Amino acid sequence: MLESIKNIICVGRNYVEHAHELNNAVPQDPLLFTKPTHSLAEANGSEIIFPADRGQIQYEAELVFHINRRYEPGIKVDDLIDQMAIGIDFTLRDVQTELKGKGYPWVLAKGFMNSAVITSWQPFVGLKALMELDFSLEKNGQEVQRGNMKNVIFDLPTIVDYTARHLGLDRGDIIFTGTPAGVGPVLDGDHFVCKLADKELGNCIIKLSK
DSSP states (O other), X not given: OGGGOOOEEEEXXXXXXXXXXXXXXXOSSOEEEEEOGGGEEEOEEEEEEEESSSSOEEEOEEEEEEEOSOOOTTXXXXXXXXXXXXXXXXXXXXXXXXXXXXXXXSHHHHSSTTOEEEOOOEXXXXXXXXXXXXXXXXXXXXXXXXEOGGGOSSOHHHHHHHHHHHTOOOTTOEEEOOOOSOOEEOOTTOEEEEEETTEEEEEEEEEEEO
């Protein structure tokens, strides 16, 4: 499945509390960035290797949606999306802070190898049912994040329309829709478990390596 993914589009600062916890302004429009496909990795119980020499790494759990057909103006989200998963947008936070301070793009902080971890895919439940589903992230047996798409700044139809207008959307594209509050540091040996409606969809163990 990972091999068929064409573009990885991410939405930053899509939960007010998360924007505040990082001392960032709340955006007026969806804040989009992308990751290369080389950043993809599966949360299938295996080790995920990250660099140990580029400062602090932080986790950001998000709902991820798979686009099943070319976007057309007026298309409904339920007709455009066929699958969903939980992803972890891992971030080199010290690198990102330095890049932001210089006014540079974030790609080195967001697009490093294995920084887009995705669970197994599930059938898309539909926009209405989606509002009833919490997603969560556990770190070493303790829940550290819990979110729901009903609490986002920009809802899924807005994200889809905005992304398509500015970047285009087609079959094989995926969208990370933003992380709730509770992001934190990653240490060697950390075990992450991703859950949807309290059902585990995937897990991984972090290995920091030079």
